[in-house]
Amino acid sequence: MAKRLLTSLTLMATMAAGASFADGHIAGAIKARQGQMQLYAHYLGVLGGMARGNTEYNAEAAQAAADSLLAVASISGATLWPQGSDMDSVEGTRAKAAIWENFADVGAKSMAVTTAAANMATAAGTDLESLRAAMGDLGGTCGACHKAYRGR
Amino acid sequence: MAKRLLTSLTLMATMAAGASFADGHIAGAIKARQGQMQLYAHYLGVLGGMARGNTEYNAEAAQAAADSLLAVASISGATLWPQGSDMDSVEGTRAKAAIWENFADVGAKSMAVTTAAANMATAAGTDLESLRAAMGDLGGTCGACHKAYRGR
Numbered sequence: 001m002a003k004r005l006l007t008s009l010t011l012m013a014t015m016a017a018g019a020s021f022a023d024g025h026i027a028g029a030i031k032a033r034q035g036q037m038q039l040y041a042h043y044l045g046v047l048g049g050m051a052r053g054n055t056e057y058n059a060e061a062a063q064a065a066a067d068s069l070l071a072v073a074s075i076s077g078a079t080l081w082p083q084g085s086d087m088d089s090v091e092g093t094r095a096k097a098a099i100w101e102n103f104a105d106v107g108a109k110s111m112a113v114t115t116a117a118a119n120m121a122t123a124a125g126t127d128l129e130s131l132r133a134a135m136g137d138l139g140g141t142c143g144a145c146h147k148a149y150r151g152r
Numbered sequence: 153m154a155k156r157l158l159t160s161l162t163l164m165a166t167m168a169a170g171a172s173f174a175d176g177h178i179a180g181a182i183k184a185r186q187g188q189m190q191l192y193a194h195y196l197g198v199l200g201g202m203a204r205g206n207t208e209y210n211a212e213a214a215q216a217a218a219d220s221l222l223a224v225a226s227i228s229g230a231t232l233w234p235q236g237s238d239m240d241s242v243e244g245t246r247a248k249a250a251i252w253e254n255f256a257d258v259g260a261k262s263m264a265v266t267t268a269a270a271n272m273a274t275a276a277g278t279d280l281e282s283l284r285a286a287m288g289d290l291g292g293t294c295g296a297c298h299k300a301y302r303g304r
Contacts, residue, residue, distance in 0.1 A: 031194075032190045035188065039184050039187045042181065042187075043184075064230055072224075075224060078213065079194065
């Protein structure tokens, strides 16, 4: 009973704070952009595994992963981040409302990811040293956006 | 009690059939390919909304969605479909084991999606009629793979 009360209070507090369950349009956009992040993580994992020596360097596989990463970075975000899809407004996302207040900065950080991904696509198939050299910058551009705009 | 027994029996039956929880490597690949499907669904939704007249046709927005769809179709599947990531082997996926027994056919169906997406990228920004004309073929190529290789 006490637990049920606590659950109800938590739910009420959440609703009072403004967050609610996303409607179909918003929920679909959130799922899609989270899908983009999963793909980033996957191909970064393939490249990172080679960079750290956990998997053997393979130029063809590295090139395919880097090309894929660049493709993922090149998709349009225009419909993936609709107004009202921030973590204060809906459940199931860690996207800070600050994103929608700093579009110019978000755009610049997004462009930095694409540039770093393009550099990786040039480097990855060359040799392991080149791949390793491109890795830090790529991870840094991901982290810069997460640090500023991803909540807990 | 009867329900708990039933749950136990179901779990035992599932384990007997070979399905288990995916390890990190397999689980990551499944999440990533499901992310790819979410992105397909999202951009198809944008284009489909215009095709059905639910949203107003906008050449620039249609082109961005179609270009994104083509980018999503062009990513490498080499590491997204590891052996042992089928629905008979692990939880959380509807990928039929038949995929790994019919790689040539899967490859052909995947290529058909990419071709249809390329045709959409040519059509979408032209006008609404062209977009509509490209839609059926695109949906058909998605459906062909789902029908053959996606379980329930």
